[in-house]
Amino acid sequence: MPPKKKKTLKKGSSKKSVKSSSSKGGGGSGGDTGSNFIPPVLPDPEPEQFVTLDVKLITWEYLDFTMEVSLDCRLFAVMDAIVKKHGGSIASLTLYKDEFNPKNVISGYEKTLRHFNFPGGEKGQVKATIYYDFEPAKIDCPVLLTTPQSERALAAERTGVSGSTSTMRKTEPRLHALRRQGGSSAASPSPSPSPLAPRAGTPKKMAWS
Structure with missing residues (x-):
């Protein structure tokens, strides 16, 4: 038997089918793209508070x-x-x-x-x-848990006196300067003002020796 011939579409047949289907669907009742389409009214956005x-x-x-x-x-x-x-x-x-x-x-x-x-x-x-x-937060770092050391604290430990006036005079040079400014007065020098609460009339940035 001779082989069957394959059916081939003629040119333009597919385009015609697409056009016909689109023309059929466009006339339906569900189309909202016509001249009668009314856009919905959206409410105004609330202002940010x-x-x-x-x-x-x-x-x-x-x-x-x-x-x-x-x-x-x-x-x-x-x-x-x-x-x-x-x-x-x-x-x-x-x-x-x-x-x-x-x-x-x-x-x-x-x-x-x-x-x-x-x-x-x-x-x-x-x-x-x-x-x-x-x-x-709980810290287990040995460096951060170490008690900070200072010359004044070490001197107090060596002499066995903690925070005494004599130890502070030996280890704190600022007290010697204050005593020299006060002359031969036997009164103990007044403590230096705190940087957090400067006296009235002094500049905000103070250099502490």
């Missing part, structure tokens, strides 16, 4: 700080700022909203401030308070 957080340690006020964040800010951003404030030496951290009370503990670092019903508004308009407590 902010809050200024007063972050306070429950035991020491010198580590308090403020940070202005959005209400969509995650809680871990606040926790990360606290850890950086302590130089990373924190093992565990507990946060309290508004006041130090076990009922006000907030947890869940992935949650936003909006989830905890923090107030919000324009920048600089709304404030809130977060108290925190922490457990310091």
Whole structure:
């Protein structure tokens, strides 16, 4: 038997079928691309709200700080700022909203401030308070655990007198200078002022010998 001939499509037949199918579907009732299409009305986006957080340690006020964040800010951003404030030496951290009370503990670092019903508004308009407590990191480094040594401490150990005036005069040259400035007075020199609280009228940057 002679081999059967394969049927071949004529040129332009495939294009005609595509055109016919498209023309059939375009006239259907489900077409929304015509002149009668009405775009949906989208609501206006809500303005972003902010809050200024007063972050306070429950035991020491010198580590308090403020940070202005959005209400969509995650809680871990606040926790990360606290850890950086302590130089990373924190093992565990507990946060309290508004006041130090076990009922006000907030947890869940992935949650936003909006989830905890923090107030919000324009920048600089709304404030809130977060108290925190922490457990310091445990360090087993022998270098960091070594008691720091100084010449004054070693001299006190050698003489057997800790913190006496005679030992301080021998090991602290600043006291000799203060005594020379005071003349032949037998009164002990007044202690040097603390760099943290300079006297009134003195420049902020003071050079201590």
